[in-house]
Amino acid sequence: MTPRHTRPPTDPPRQLESAHAHTPPVPLTPETALLQAIGWPVEADGLPQPPAWREKLAAHPGARPARVVEQHRSGYVVATAPDTTFTVESLAEWQRPRFPPEQRAGVGDWVLVQDSDNHRPQIVALLPRHSAIKRGAAGEHYRQQLIAANVDTVFVVCGLDADFNPRRIERYLLLVRGGGAEPVVILTKADQAALVDESLVPSAVAVVEDLGAKGFAVVAVNARDPASVIALLPWLGPGRTAVLVGSSGAGKSTLTNSLLGFDRMKTGAVRESDARGRHTTTYRALIPLPSGACLIDTPGMRELKPTGEEDVAENFADVEALAAQCRFRDCKHGREPGCAVRAAIEGGTLDTQRFASFVKLSGEVAGAATKLAHRRADNAAAKVQGKALNKRLDEKYGKH
Numbered sequence: 102m103t104p105r106h107t108r109p110p111t112d113p114p115r116q117l118e119s120a121h122a123h124t125p126p127v128p129l130t131p132e133t134a135l136l137q138a139i140g141w142p143v144e145a146d147g148l149p150q151p152p153a154w155r156e157k158l159a160a161h162p163g164a165r166p167a168r169v170v171e172q173h174r175s176g177y178v179v180a181t182a183p184d185t186t187f188t189v190e191s192l193a194e195w196q197r198p199r200f201p202p203e204q205r206a207g208v209g210d211w212v213l214v215q216d217s218d219n220h221r222p223q224i225v226a227l228l229p230r231h232s233a234i235k236r237g238a239a240g241e242h243y244r245q246q247l248i249a250a251n252v253d254t255v256f257v258v259c260g261l262d263a264d265f266n267p268r269r270i271e272r273y274l275l276l277v278r279g280g281g282a283e284p285v286v287i288l289t290k291a292d293q294a295a296l297v298d299e300s301l302v303p304s305a306v307a308v309v310e311d312l313g314a315k316g317f318a319v320v321a322v323n324a325r326d327p328a329s330v331i332a333l334l335p336w337l338g339p340g341r342t343a344v345l346v347g348s349s350g351a352g353k354s355t356l357t358n359s360l361l362g363f364d365r366m367k368t369g370a371v372r373e374s375d376a377r378g379r380h381t382t383t384y385r386a387l388i389p390l391p392s393g394a395c396l397i398d399t400p401g402m403r404e405l406k407p408t409g410e411e412d413v414a415e416n417f418a419d420v421e422a423l424a425a426q427c428r429f430r431d432c433k434h435g436r437e438p439g440c441a442v443r444a445a446i447e448g449g450t451l452d453t454q455r456f457a458s459f460v461k462l463s464g465e466v467a468g469a470a471t472k473l474a475h476r477r478a479d480n481a482a483a484k485v486q487g488k489a490l491n492k493r494l495d496e497k498y499g500k501h
């Protein structure tokens with residue numbers, strides 16, 4: 102008896118083919134070179150590197166890649182080259198009120214855009230992110246908000262004026278650290294520090310030393326002076342993307358303009374009494390710089406709520422190491438005997454305010470994590486219910 106083949110033996114051995122073998126290579130055209138100028142990661146074969154991106158491109162052969170450069174309430178502005186920007190319609194699915202906001206495109210995202218004869222071009226797909234900087238959205242319900250996507254560096258900006266606040270820097274670092282980008286602390290108004298308050302200088306020096314010891318890069322600049330801001334160029338090489346975050350008045354837009362070489366972003370004077378800004382920047386914008394990098398300027402944040410995904414232990418390794426030495430494993434560092442944390446505070450090796458900040462942030466992250474777990478459980482339950490319903494409909498009416 103001759104053996105029966107399910108497939109003729111001449112068929113190619115499919116399992117040996119890679120999933121992308123049939124994706125036609127995109128030649129390195131002038132268009133892809135322009136895309137590269139706004140951060141598009143192209144390999145030697147002309148395709149972007151991430152396999153998931155190649156698959157999405159293959160799935161939407163008529164669409165072209167673009168980067169989200171501005172996000173307004175009314176919609177998106179995308180770019181296909183440093184000087185080529187246009188408005189687009191968002192994906193219909195994203196307009197559903199219950200769609201998670203952090204899964205919609207944000208500034209820095211790469212999307213695929215489909216042109217149309219009688220409408221505005223439309224976003225048809227979001228390419229997976231390599232980093233996402235997020236925070237908890239203001240308001241009662243648990244929601245996440247995307248600050249920027251596909252960034253390599255997060256510049257945490259804080260002024261060396263009356264607004265200087267080491268605790269706020271700590272909070273920013275906790276939030277941005279897990280997002281997949283390198284945080285760098287920029288202290289602006291270095292030219293003003295001594296004028297405002299003499300005591301600020303030693304306090305700032307202590308913060309710089311402390312952050313340095315924890316492995317963070319810290320740069321002090323005069324954001325108005327182009328000769329001073331060149332200190333940031335190591336993070337702004339060709340193809341790199343950085344985002345500026347910090348409170349209003351910290352100097353984010355001033356930095357952007359100095360790095361750009363002209364005043365593109367509006368800047369606003371701070372209030373004299375407390376150096377607070379007036380929320381001059383109102384939308385996020387990605388700006389290609391002469392250095393070949395892209396810089397994202399953002400509005401100053403009023404509130405910085407954790408998403409629940411932050412790693413408090415990683416950010417407070419000093420406190421955690423002390424806590425491990427407490428006599429009781431569940432020590433609350435209150436009145437328990439043999440508490441190493443309290444001993445360190447009393448001995449002056451742990452700052453009281455840093456410990457207070459650890460307690461507060463641990464509580465906030467744990468609270469947000471609980472809400473996030475509930476949201477995930479609700480979503481999973483909704484999915485199961487949806488599947489069960491589909492199964493019942495299939496049984497009753499046949500596959501639909």
Ligand SMILES: Nc1nc2c(ncn2[C@@H]2O[C@H](COP(=O)(O)OP(=O)(O)OP(=O)(O)O)[C@@H](O)[C@H]2O)c(=O)[nH]1
Nearest residue numbers: 290324350351352353354355368369380381382401
């Ligand atoms: N002397 C001095 N002034 C600065 C420096 N950085 C910013 N400023 C001033 O601080 C004020 C606020 O700067 P902006 O760049 O508008 O601040 P921002 O962070 O963009 O603020 P928002 O857009 O409101 O979030 C402006 O008057 C700037 O000129 C600095 O390094 N030195």
Ligand SMILES: [Mg+2]
Nearest residue numbers: 353354381382
């Ligand atoms: Mg601004």
Ligand SMILES: [Zn+2]
Nearest residue numbers: 427432434440
């Ligand atoms: Zn203790």
